[in-house]
Amino acid sequence: MTAVTAAEPTATPGPEPPLGEARRGYGADLWNAVLRNRKALVGLFMLLFFVVLATFPGQIAPYNPQATDFLPGLGPSSAHWFGTTAYGQDVLSQVIWATRQSLLIAFAVGGLATVLAVIVGVSAAYLGGVADGTLSLLTDVLLVIPIFPLIIVIAAYEKNSGLGMLIIVLGALGWSYGARQLRSQTLSLRTRDFLESARVRGERRLYVIVCEILPTMTSLIVATFLGAALYAVLAAAGLQFIGLGDPNSQSWGTMLYWAENNEALGAGMVLWAIVPGICVAAVGAAFALLNYAFDEISNPALRMRRLDRPIAGARGDAVPAVPPAADRILEVRGLTVAYATDGDPVIAVDNVDLDVGRGEFLAIVGESGCGKSTLLYAITRLLGPPFAGEIMSGHILFQGRDLVSLDERRLRHLRWREFSVVMQSAMNALNPVLTIEAQMRDACKAHSNMSDKEIAKRSREVLELVSIDPIHLHSYPHQLSGGMRQRAMIAMALLFTPDLIIMDEPTSALDVVAQRSLMVQIKELQQKLGFAVVFVTHDMSLVGHFSDRVLVMYAAQVAELGATRRVFAQPRHPYTRALMEAFPSIHGANARLTGIPGSPPDLARPPAGCRFAPRCPHVMARCHEAVPPLYDVEDDLVRCVLFDKGTVVEPSLVQAS
């Protein structure tokens, strides 16, 4: 046995895009994403409107904002849309001229706070050590001290100190939140390859920060700016409203100050007090909408996409292989699953047929991204974020019932009692805030009338089955080791001794030794309790030892399906062969491991013919014409034209190589 940790068979990397190329992409992509987001567009237009007002107030405003030429306290009319002030000034003209200062404050404070946040946040993370400690502490203290009262205190000693002072104080105090986020983002970037390579190349620190780190954080920097600008607009309006700004300045806050002092609301000059407030709110809302949109753009999980119609033309095209056992518990027919994207839907599982017999161990193998996990979650009807795919067509017959058409309520009764699931990483699959016992109790309560005592007894039993001391029932997931967590999850799946357990790479998070002992244990339990297993993995060596049959998936389709022993002895599909050569054999002689050249196709634009053709050593002209059907070769299903009876090929290729 080789001591190689099982890893995904890595595709030989193609030419990487030059770094500069990738970086230039960030800005352009961001801009395109903004233009596609409705909230961002609304925010952008609102902001643009005020920018126009601020740029050309002289041309737009009907009167001189300070001139006291009119009767005081006029109501709205065609001459004075928003009426006049208690001093006989035109409210509309004042509002328009005031835009200038409010926007100036927003942009200046936003800019200043962002620059400070970037300097503090990025250098804290990049320098590390004492510098990081000091800067982070400063950030945290400033974050906790109530800023607005502090600004009031400063303004109280230095009344009417003018615009510059206001901007400096707001900016100097408003950077902490952004700095904190930028720091953690930089920390997560520090170990990335491209930074390592820059360090190895001997680039200077400043150069690395400015040219390598900052461009990747564009959206966070923009969000910091928008947040600071929003806070500046509101804080400045508040300060001016309570009379801590320059009372002669033209700003919305100052207008509200004068309106309040003249009791505008009670005295019938309602619009004098309302319109400037609406403007503050509108500019604030514009920044908030943009900020929210950026959140959505940088966190795609927040966006929603929907598929609204089944994809036409999906139907079964092959006879499924007959499982060895006479009675099947799972029959999947023509299953097609698609993901919604910004463009056309991507088909991640394309017309898959498979059967599982009672007590059988079926392995599903393939490179990452081939659709094997999607297939598994479609079968268990667990598609949902982050696998937001949808079943477009097909049937999943489980013990005679079609799971596809079953509603969630009836499905719930089958779950865990009849089939259960073991996931890839128990660290993520166990609820971190509940004890193991509580999570077992949940499942028991959902499907039985067991008393608390019976539940405790059963929980102990299943833990003992996977050789964990029942004392750990009271442990939280984070208190267990990785191997123990994984076992605990398997124990949980055994609570009702279901007929079928579906396992998604249950061992891939473990080291080789723990992996093997867990596999042996699964196999023993299976033989003892008689449940069937569908086992997804990328590790061919696990498959060979433990499974009865193996299904090889490539680019959303079944490439080969047959009895494990036969497939290992005589892999037929060129992809299966390549996969086997990419893994160390467990008992074989020392052979050279080869990767598979090229990379799997982009499922959004699959090749027209055979999907493996671009990487296949035996490719011929007809491979590019149409997707080959599954050929039945001695109870083995193979999707390769080499096995079409009409194809004339060298016999050595069809025979075992």
Added chain:
Amino acid sequence: MRFVVRRLGFFVLTLWAAVTLNFLIPRLMPGNAAIAMMGRYKGHIQPQALHAIEVAFGINTHESLVHAYFTYLGNIARLRFGISLTFFPDQVTHQVLQALPWTLALVGITTVLAFVLGTFIGLVSGWRRGGMLDGALPPLFVITSAFPYFWIGLLAIWLFSIKLGWLPESGGYDVQTNVAWSWNFVGDALTHAVLPAFTILITSIGGWILTMRNNTISVLAEDYVRMARAKGLSPGRIMWTYAGRNAILPNLAGFAMSLGFVVSGAILVEYVFNYPGVGWMFLQSVENQDYALMQALFLLLTVAVLVAILAADGATAVLDPRTRDRA
């Protein structure tokens, strides 16, 4: 244990920073507001009050800055904030204690209410992703969370007091009512609290709803939620103990973070409604250049935020076993 010590150390440090800012700001400001003020007050007020100003600004003393600083720290430690100019010759501490219950009742209760309500609505809205609630609420609250608190207060006064005459527009109680623990007084105080409470509630709830919704959506993509679905748990159970319990943890951290925002909003709301609480008194002290009172209130606001953060830390420890183990 180490975690608790570190956390408490951080709070002490923050408090010290606030005290030091209080001491330094008046001494660092350019232009001498104090001298001008002394000139203005000379002959108008008692020498004792003048001395209070001198102490606050550190003028007319022969003490070194360092010495003055330690005297100042000593006074603060014994809660001796000096004499209020506005309420001369009353002690600052006494004045602050009179305003505190009003703010605790109004801002304290409404903030907690807004947090609980907002978190609940956010959870349901994130859970029913793309439903009616989720379609309408987030954009609405993105916008309302950008509204200035005080302006919403003004609108509320205009609509409910001036136009409709349903509710009183200012003060914490009717001056004609006796201040005592009677039904009459409590009822009156509640009537006066409705509008300011409503103002704080609708402007602060949006933030909680949005963050909780986004947390919920992130948590729904977690494996343990999928696992809960695989286990066939009821939707209610999954929403509360799997999605909710985990989504609220970052929200609690966010609670601590946005308290400064709530405090600043509450100050302005109290100002708009002339509500006799700490915020209103704070702005009064600024108006009257009552620096001793102002400094004490600024410290009080800082302490209030720290206490709330401590409470959020406590709640996190109760809800998250991982934090408990670190503590």
